[in-house]
Amino acid sequence: MSTTDPDCLFCKIASGEVPAEIVRDGGRVLAFRDINPQAPTHVLVIPREHHPDAVAAAGAGTGLVDEVVREAHSIAEDEGVASTGYRLVFNTGSGAGQTVFHLHCHLLGGRGMEWPPG
Ligand code: 5GP
Numbered sequence: 677m678s679t680t681d682p683d684c685l686f687c688k689i690a691s692g693e694v695p696a697e698i699v700r701d702g703g704r705v706l707a708f709r710d711i712n713p714q715a716p717t718h719v720l721v722i723p724r725e726h727h728p729d730a731v732a733a734a735g736a737g738t739g740l741v742d743e744v745v746r747e748a749h750s751i752a753e754d755e756g757v758a759s760t761g762y763r764l765v766f767n768t769g770s771g772a773g774q775t776v777f778h779l780h781c782h783l784l785g786g787r788g789m790e791w792p793p794g
C-alpha cells in the first residue's frame with residue numbers, strides 16, 4: 677500500500693514541498709498551523725502516512741490515531757489551552773466539511789466554544 681499520494685496537499689506539506697508553519701515534527705506525526713484559523717489556537721495534526729480519514733487510519737491498526745490525539749493534547753499543553761479546554765475535530769466526509777482527504781485532527785482552543793457546532 678502506498679503511504680503517500682502525489683496529488684495530496686497534506687502529503688506535500690509532510691514532505692516539505694508545500695510550506696507550512698510547523699509546530700511539531702515528530703516521527704510519524706506532524707503538526708502545523710491552519711492557514712485559515714478559526715480560533716486563537718488552530719493547529720492541524722496529521723500522520724506523515726497518507727490515509728484519507730481517521731477511520732481508514734484506525735483500520736490500519738497501527739496506533740496512528742492514538743498518536744495523533746496524544747500529540748494534539750501535548751500541543752494544547754504547549755499552547756496553554758489544555759487546562760481551559762479545547763476541541764479536537766476529525767471532519768469525516770464532504771457532508772461534514774472535510775475538504776482535504778488526508779487524515780487531520782483540528783486542535784481548536786483559546787476561545788469559548790458553542791455546542792452544537794455549525
Ligand atoms: P477540513 O475542512 O478538510 O476538515 O480541513 C482542512 C483544513 O486545511 C482547513 O481548515 C483549511 O483552512 C486548511 N488548509 C487548506 N489548505 C491549507 C494549506 O495550504 N496550508 C495550511 N496550513 N492549511 C490549509
Ligand code: ZN
Nearest residue numbers: 684687726778
Ligand atoms: Zn496525503
